[in-house]
Amino acid sequence: MTVTIQIPDERVALYQKQAQELGLTVERWLLELAEQNASDRSTARLQKTDPEEWARQFDAWVNSHDRNTPVLSDEAMSRESVYPDRI
Numbered sequence: 001m002t003v004t005i006q007i008p009d010e011r012v013a014l015y016q017k018q019a020q021e022l023g024l025t026v027e028r029w030l031l032e033l034a035e036q037n038a039s040d041r042s043t044a045r046l047q048k049t050d051p052e053e054w055a056r057q058f059d060a061w062v063n064s065h066d067r068n069t070p071v072l073s074d075e076a077m078s079r080e081s082v083y084p085d086r087i
Contacts, residue, residue, distance in 0.1 A: 022060045032060065
């Protein structure tokens, strides 16, 4: 099946950059986004994926996050801060 979409001019460069960072064409990147957001999110699909494809998809997911997100402090991640009533 072939689908044609109109991408606003101001988004073309952004989509090309994001796809290139993942080593994908814009078409493949958009297809992966569509697949990630499809209603069938069963784990059976991942179990059928070969390890190299799984790793590539995992890397794509990791790289899709904002690298400027602040990291939590050690105190915020401590057991005491997660379970304050179990000290």
